Amino acid sequence: MTYPQILCLIVAIPFMGAGLILLAGKYHNLRDTLSLLVAMVLCGTVYQLIEPLRQGNFTQVTLLEVTPSLSLGLSVEPLGLLFALVASFLWIVTGLYAIGYMRGHHEKNQTRFFACFAIAIGGAMGVSFSSNLFTLFAFYELLTLCTFPLVTHHGTDEAKKAGRIYLGILLATSVGLQLFAIIWTWNLAGTLDFRPNGILAGTASNRVLSILIVLFVFGVGKAAVMPFHRWLPAAMVAPTPVSALLHAVAVVKVGVFTILKVAIYIFGLDTLAQLGSTPWLRWIVAATIILGSLVAFTKDNLKARLAYSTISQLSYIVLAALLANEFAIIGGGMHIAMHAFGKITLFFAAGSVLVASHKTNISDMKGLGRRMPLTFAAFFVGSLSIIGVPPAGGAWSKWFLGLGTIEAGEQGLLAVLMVSSLLSLVYLLEVPIRAFFSSPEPDQEGTGIQEAPWPCLLAMGISGGMTVGLFLFPDFLYEMMTMVFAA
Amino acid sequence: MMNHLPVLQVIIPLLAAPLCVIVRNGQIAGVIAVASSWVSLWMAWKIFQLVQVAGTISYNLGGWLAPVGIEYRIDTLAAFVLILVTLVGAVVTPYAITSVKKEIDESKESLFYAAFLLCLSGLLGIVVTGDIFNVFVFLEISSLSAYALIALGKDRRALIASYQYLIMGSVGATFIVIGIGMLYVMTGSLNMADLAILLPELPSNRIIPVAFAFLTIGVCLKLALFPLHVWLPNAYAYAPSAVTAFIASTATKVAIYMLLRICFTIFGPDFSFVKMQLGAILLPLSVIAIFSMSLVAIFQTNVKRMLAYSSLAQIGYIVLGISLFTNTGLTAGILHLFNHAVIKGSLFMALGCVMYRLNSVDLESMRGLGKKMPLTMGAFLVGGFSLIGVPFTAGFISKWYLIQGALEKGLWPVALLVLMTSLMAVVYIWRVVESVYFSEFGGSDADEITEAPLGLLLPTWALAILCLYFGINGTFTVLAASSAAANLMGVGS
Numbered sequence: 001m002t003y004p005q006i007l008c009l010i011v012a013i014p015f016m017g018a019g020l021i022l023l024a025g026k027y028h029n030l031r032d033t034l035s036l037l038v039a040m041v042l043c044g045t046v047y048q049l050i051e052p053l054r055q056g057n058f059t060q061v062t063l064l065e066v067t068p069s070l071s072l073g074l075s076v077e078p079l080g081l082l083f084a085l086v087a088s089f090l091w092i093v094t095g096l097y098a099i100g101y102m103r104g105h106h107e108k109n110q111t112r113f114f115a116c117f118a119i120a121i122g123g124a125m126g127v128s129f130s131s132n133l134f135t136l137f138a139f140y141e142l143l144t145l146c147t148f149p150l151v152t153h154h155g156t157d158e159a160k161k162a163g164r165i166y167l168g169i170l171l172a173t174s175v176g177l178q179l180f181a182i183i184w185t186w187n188l189a190g191t192l193d194f195r196p197n198g199i200l201a202g203t204a205s206n207r208v209l210s211i212l213i214v215l216f217v218f219g220v221g222k223a224a225v226m227p228f229h230r231w232l233p234a235a236m237v238a239p240t241p242v243s244a245l246l247h248a249v250a251v252v253k254v255g256v257f258t259i260l261k262v263a264i265y266i267f268g269l270d271t272l273a274q275l276g277s278t279p280w281l282r283w284i285v286a287a288t289i290i291l292g293s294l295v296a297f298t299k300d301n302l303k304a305r306l307a308y309s310t311i312s313q314l315s316y317i318v319l320a321a322l323l324a325n326e327f328a329i330i331g332g333g334m335h336i337a338m339h340a341f342g343k344i345t346l347f348f349a350a351g352s353v354l355v356a357s358h359k360t361n362i363s364d365m366k367g368l369g370r371r372m373p374l375t376f377a378a379f380f381v382g383s384l385s386i387i388g389v390p391p392a393g394g395a396w397s398k399w400f401l402g403l404g405t406i407e408a409g410e411q412g413l414l415a416v417l418m419v420s421s422l423l424s425l426v427y428l429l430e431v432p433i434r435a436f437f438s439s440p441e442p443d444q445e446g447t448g449i450q451e452a453p454w455p456c457l458l459a460m461g462i463s464g465g466m467t468v469g470l471f472l473f474p475d476f477l478y479e480m481m482t483m484v485f486a487a
Numbered sequence: 488m489m490n491h492l493p494v495l496q497v498i499i500p501l502l503a504a505p506l507c508v509i510v511r512n513g514q515i516a517g518v519i520a521v522a523s524s525w526v527s528l529w530m531a532w533k534i535f536q537l538v539q540v541a542g543t544i545s546y547n548l549g550g551w552l553a554p555v556g557i558e559y560r561i562d563t564l565a566a567f568v569l570i571l572v573t574l575v576g577a578v579v580t581p582y583a584i585t586s587v588k589k590e591i592d593e594s595k596e597s598l599f600y601a602a603f604l605l606c607l608s609g610l611l612g613i614v615v616t617g618d619i620f621n622v623f624v625f626l627e628i629s630s631l632s633a634y635a636l637i638a639l640g641k642d643r644r645a646l647i648a649s650y651q652y653l654i655m656g657s658v659g660a661t662f663i664v665i666g667i668g669m670l671y672v673m674t675g676s677l678n679m680a681d682l683a684i685l686l687p688e689l690p691s692n693r694i695i696p697v698a699f700a701f702l703t704i705g706v707c708l709k710l711a712l713f714p715l716h717v718w719l720p721n722a723y724a725y726a727p728s729a730v731t732a733f734i735a736s737t738a739t740k741v742a743i744y745m746l747l748r749i750c751f752t753i754f755g756p757d758f759s760f761v762k763m764q765l766g767a768i769l770l771p772l773s774v775i776a777i778f779s780m781s782l783v784a785i786f787q788t789n790v791k792r793m794l795a796y797s798s799l800a801q802i803g804y805i806v807l808g809i810s811l812f813t814n815t816g817l818t819a820g821i822l823h824l825f826n827h828a829v830i831k832g833s834l835f836m837a838l839g840c841v842m843y844r845l846n847s848v849d850l851e852s853m854r855g856l857g858k859k860m861p862l863t864m865g866a867f868l869v870g871g872f873s874l875i876g877v878p879f880t881a882g883f884i885s886k887w888y889l890i891q892g893a894l895e896k897g898l899w900p901v902a903l904l905v906l907m908t909s910l911m912a913v914v915y916i917w918r919v920v921e922s923v924y925f926s927e928f929g930g931s932d933a934d935e936i937t938e939a940p941l942g943l944l945l946p947t948w949a950l951a952i953l954c955l956y957f958g959i960n961g962t963f964t965v966l967a968a969s970s971a972a973a974n975l976m977g978v979g980s
Contacts, residue, residue, distance in 0.1 A: 064959065064960065065960075065962065066879070066884065066958070066959060066960065066961050067884055067887075067961040067962060067965045068962065068965065068966075070884075070887070070961075134878070137878060138878035138879060141877060141878060152925065155925070160921075160925065167917070171910065171913055172910055175876075175906055175909055175910055175913070176903070176906050176907060176910060179906060180890070180902065180903060180906050183887065183890045183891060183894065183902070184894060184899075184902075186891070187891060187894045187895065
């Protein structure tokens with residue numbers, strides 16, 4: 001098979017998977033096996049693209065011309081490949097976890113759930129391999145729409161209300177600001193292709209481009225920069241696998257990924273660094289980092305706390321894009337992977353607690369570590385990665401981000417990163433400390449080990465192990481990110 | 488035979504209409520209507536191809552040379568609109584066969600088809616003719632038959648709606664005929680191309696601007712531009728389903744075609760947009776129309792009515808494109824004229840399917856219908872997404888060009904408004920989606936509600952697929968619209 005064909009196949013596999021899942025809907029075991037198999041095939045196919053990319057083969061393919069000026073096209077570049085690898089690998093892990101969770105928790109409409117899940121991954125693949133902003137936008141919107149049934153999965157009034165917030169904010173920002181910015185970009189540059197060094201340099205005054213970057217940063221609502229962050233906590237009504245893969249990895253990372261792509265390939269780092277609004281935006285994003293952490297403190301519901309932690313962490317990557325230098329971009333790209341593995345572990349643990357002991361609030365988890373040691377150990381490892389200390393992968397990305405702030409001459413932002421790390425140390429480690437060191441409430445039934453179903457434990461083990469593994473062997477991520485600048 | 492296509496385009500439905508009355512049998516009349524509308528579509532396609540190759544076609548009726556005789560004149564724009572009108576006609580007539588049986592008395596069925604064909608031939612006549620008085624004649628043919636068609640609605644309010652339309656439409660037609668009269672007094676000619684030559688040569692006077700005002704206001708009444716739109720929501724809401732689908736997709740669009748002809752062909756862009764500053768009047772009106780009508784649509788409980796208000800907003804988009812007075816803006820206007828017709832056609836036809844089963848299109852009664860009528864609601868969803876302007880639907884492409892046009896002129900607040908109102912479209916379409924897909928079925932006769940019959944579904948899906956097709960491969964529509972726009976902008980300059 002030629003590389004363009006492989007590229008098309010990657011985007012097609014999840015959609016075909018969704019079809020298969022719908023067909024096999026009545027046979028639960030077959031359906032779940034299929035879902036896992038499709039994930040594995042996808043990850044394997046994405047893996048095929050690494051070697052040609054190393055040899056400098058930036059495969060590109062135009063699928064169709066919508067109008068003489070707009071086309072749907074795919075291409076491989078290092079950042080997108082990195083993201084696609086992370087998302088497709090974690091789909092396997094989440095697929096495994098979801099089987100344990102959805103059955104353990106007796107969820108309804110599982111076929112619709114798995115099918116929409118597959119389509120969402122297809123959307124993420126499309127975004128990561130899109131060769132122009134129009135294609136990216138199309139898949140971005142697809143992702144918004146196909147995750148709506150997942151967010152409102154329970155069908156309760158609460159879920160519907162959350163679904164409205166979810167759809168409202170994501171559509172309003174993407175249509176009102178992002179699409180506007182995209183059309184404006186086309187108007188200025190006459191193209192929407194992602195090109196090294198960008199397409200906007202010298203097309204308009206500093207003032208116009210300054211406005212444009214603001215439109216992009218806020219218009220990509222999936223990056224959850226405040227004040228457009230409310231959809232993410234709202235989405236937590238969804239079943240935990242959705243929160244884990246989509247709202248810690250696929251959907252939110254599509255947001256920050258879009259901003260990175262726009263920074264590197266639409267504006268070009270040199271242009272971006274010179275814009276009048278960039279220093280302001282950096283501090284607005286820094287405010288999200290701190291505020292997100294502070295709000296996380298106030299949340300007793302574990303998933304809500306993790307959601308605000310995600311909001312804070314996403315802004316690290318947005319900040320990386322806005323710092324607009326090589327170190328920061330490397331840090332930002334690595335953080336996509338590091339945060340993904342760390343946060344998904346945390347969500348897996350939160351879901352396991354829910355399945356095994358039906359607890360959602362941190363204050364109720366006193367002494368629970370004695371009954372669920374593995375779950376809380378995984379939570380501990382995930383926390384380390386989010387905080388950014390060895391031996392977890394998050395340490396590397398924060399290191400490069402820190403270097404990036406100094407390179408940009410923004411020592412104040414370095415302080416922000418450190419403060420945020422300290423805050424996350426407190427609000428995340430509170431959970432395992434309570435679980436392991438507080439004595440359990442007297443009315444709790446049973447004292448023996450009561451862990452989550454084994455697929456959940458296995459999934460947690462893999463993602464937690466990878467978190468540590470990425471600390472020991474970060475060279476692949478580093479290599480990918482340096483290739484961004486080699487081109 | 489091929490030489491006479493321009494006149495046959497009008498004559499065939501015009502002759503088929505009395506035939507329907509003569510046979511007095513609903514079924515046979517239906518077959519006649521379907522056959523003649525399909526032949527019309529085929530002819531429109533042939534004419535379009537001919538225009539692409541040979542340029543503007545001129546046909547002298549009865550062999551009398553213009554400007555004495557009546558000339559039929561078809562350029563790219565006319566050929567494009569012909570395709571649109573005949574396409575909608577060809578899809579709606581087979582739909583009507585099933586739909587009308589349920590909604591109209593058997594005794595009136597053949598009369599329905601007669602009126603329908605008259606309306607079709609009137610609309611086609613407006614498009615093909617190059618004679619301004621002929622436009623008025625065809626306008627009256629199409630309007631009078633439209634009043635009759637709307638009055639056939641089962642709901643008794645259809646009569647009032649039709650009467651309202653009759654009064655407003657007649658005012659509009661009178662304005663138009665006054666304008667034509669003034670032009671004739673000043674130039675002694677009724678041929679559009681002839682007028683275009685004679686008008687600029689006249690010494691400066693007050694009568695020509697007044698005639699221009701009468702004509703544009705009369706046409707704006709017909710195309711239901713805010714604030715001359717009051718007749719439209721009721722007419723659309725209470726007319727029989729097939730009639731709503733047809734009229735909504737064609738009548739207002741042909742009126743917009745008339746506006747383009749008057750402004751660009753007869754008076755010339757310099758007179759209309761530079762001297763008379765028509766753009767400065769149309770722009771604010773269309774902006775208000777887009778915003779206020781989208782807002783009103785959000786609060787409707789009858790879905791048909793909701794779509795009627797949405798149509799008013801969409802007409803605003805089309806007029807906005809025209810008012811920008813640039814190549815891109817005009818392309819966007821013409822493009823949306825075509826796309827919106829296809830979109831609204833599919834939406835109203837999907838609603839007709841609902842009407843067929845439920846006898847109601849209230850938001851409340853449609854709860855949980857997604858599971859009962861998946862195909863119907865699927866078509867509605869496609870049309871709805873297209874109306875919003877989701878990528879890979881027809882609506883996206885026209886909005887893309889419209890915003891480009893606004894940005895080119897530096898009107899970025901207008902560009903933002905277009906996006907904001909797209910979000911309002913999200914709200915009103917999503918109200919339906921939530922009720923249909925995410926609510927439990929509320930009706931008592933749960934078992935009796937099944938999918939609509941194929942006779943309704945096939946035509947509905949034909950248009951829904953076109954919504955997608957023109958969104959995925961917009962080359963045909965974009966090229967046709969942009970060459971029509973370039974043609975119009977080039978005339979007289």
